[in-house]
Amino acid sequence: MEMVLRAPAEEKYAEELTRLKEADDGPRPPGWRLSARAVRRFILGDEALKVSRKFYGDDPLVDRAIVSLMGAQGLMMVGEPGTAKSMLSELLAAAVSGQSGLVVQGSAGTTEDHIRYSWNYALLLAEGPSARALVPSPVFQAMRSGGIVRFEELTRCPPEVQDALISILSEKTIAVPELGESQTLRAKPGFNVIGTANLRDRGVHEMSSALKRRFNFETVHPISDPGFEKELVLKELAERLAGLEAGSEIDPGVIDVLVQTFQDLRSGRTKEGTSLSRPDAVMSTAEAVNVVHAAALEAAFLDKAAVSGAHIARQVQGVVLKDNPEDGKKFKAYVDHVAKDRSGGNAHWKAFYQTARKLKLV
Ligand SMILES: Nc1ncnc2c1ncn2[C@@H]1O[C@H](COP(=O)(O)OP(=O)(O)OP(=O)(O)O)[C@@H](O)[C@H]1O
Ligand SMILES: [Mg+2]
Incomplete structure (x- = not known):
């Protein structure tokens, strides 16, 4: 297959679709290529058939969507x-x-x-x-x-x-x-x-x-479970970095810093229960994937080092500082209080905090 930047889903997952079709014994709605149950397995994953999970966080929504299409x-x-x-x-x-x-x-x-x-x-x-x-x-x-x-x-x-x-x-x-x-x-x-x-x-x-x-x-809705979000970020990152010459290792602890920061700022509340002012910027999972991808590229191609909390801090600012200048202040308050408190016992939070506090945010 020729290299392209992004193949459509039916090409990218052609093998999974073939396996699902071969094993498909459920009733097919008129005009459908697969049964409704196989469509669900395609999106939510099936270990026995080696079909990957693609959508995280709301399985009933997928069922309702399939029913609606019928x-x-x-x-x-x-x-x-x-x-x-x-x-x-x-x-x-x-x-x-x-x-x-x-x-x-x-x-x-x-x-x-x-x-x-x-x-x-x-x-x-x-x-x-x-x-x-x-x-x-x-x-x-x-x-x-x-x-x-x-x-x-x-x-x-x-x-x-x-x-x-x-x-x-x-x-x-x-x-x-x-x-x-x-x-x-x-x-x-x-x-x-x-x-x-x-x-x-x-x-x-x-x-x-x-x-x-x-x-x-x-x-x-955005993914509310940090565990799911972490799994997704790691999976998307592996896909995006596949085939790059400069490989980059990533410690899952670094992803924890990223996911926790996104979850806290998105919900306006830390996991310990403290309220925060929430930035207007969109803190979506898609943005989180972009941040870690950019951090990994920077680490691999410019620093020749493993991805650290410092790389994450530098890339997050591009997400937070998009349109509202107030967002910079809100992020700064997060860094000065929450990130600082967490930096005591954790090397990844420490690297994040030490870089983030020096960023020009306001
Ligand atoms: N619940 C989720 N399950 C799987 N991937 C997710 C989820 N939430 C976000 N993503 C990530 O978001 C990326 C793309 O989001 P997509 O472009 O489909 O969003 P969208 O809702 O259409 O956004 P927009 O409104 O900006 O068009 C996916 O490739 C995936 O990495
Ligand atoms: Mg869209």
Whole structure:
């Protein structure tokens, strides 16, 4: 296989999907490549089949999402940034329909054409409207093949454009009047839509209630269990560093410092129960993975040393200092009190504290 920076889920986990398919003896919903139970195993892991766990922290949510995809409504995942909404929708699409590449990226520039279809104008002029001149949108393709289409950041599209989905979700058809009166695309079984929306951006309250009613909403929360978060960070780090020439060892104690810092600042409360002022910055698991990745790169390529609390401290500041200057003060207070108290008996917290206190945070 050619080296690429990021392969889609169905390629990355092709072997797992094949094993799941071979062992799959459960009933398959119409149009699905796998049974609902195999889809669940793909996402939550299965030791016997050597299938890795990919989503941590909320197993019932995965079950509800799968059930929702079998039903008549679409699935809408909402939540804070970096809570794995996109990842989960990619994994679901890969497992259910064997491909996760049918995606509409919602933005202020999204038009109805991106949801329905448009034309290849050279062909349209040359031979008039024909099936050949029609350029199907990802939604159109998913209806035609009976697959899942993902709609990323749906709420960033203008509401009147979003509403093009209403008839698609209720009638499961797209009319193409240019090709003749009776030309209507009817969705094959297996078709459904997974939308994602970020609660920090323009909110779901701007979605029309007609469209809301056609989706099942699921809120994805940040991982609250430090043990799960640590496991995930270590796993993602190993994946990201695989194949690098300069390997870098990492002491799990360093990850504890990182995960605890994120958990404390995210929740506004230390594990000992002291209240903190919570920064506005998004302290998601996805950010934690980025921090430890950057720390490991710095350690391996610039320092030729093992990753330490000092590397973590230097990288965390880039996450905390993003938009609100007050956040720097809040982080400083955390360093001066919580990190300092912990630095007494623990070498990793000590390295973290000694570097963090020298950072220019305010
Ligand atoms: N509960 C979780 N289980 C597994 N991975 C998680 C979890 N939470 C966060 N992650 C990490 O977050 C990364 C990507 O998050 P993703 O881009 O899917 O988030 P998102 O919710 O779509 O964010 P955004 O709203 O910014 O688009 C994953 O690759 C994974 O490393
Ligand atoms: Mg996303």
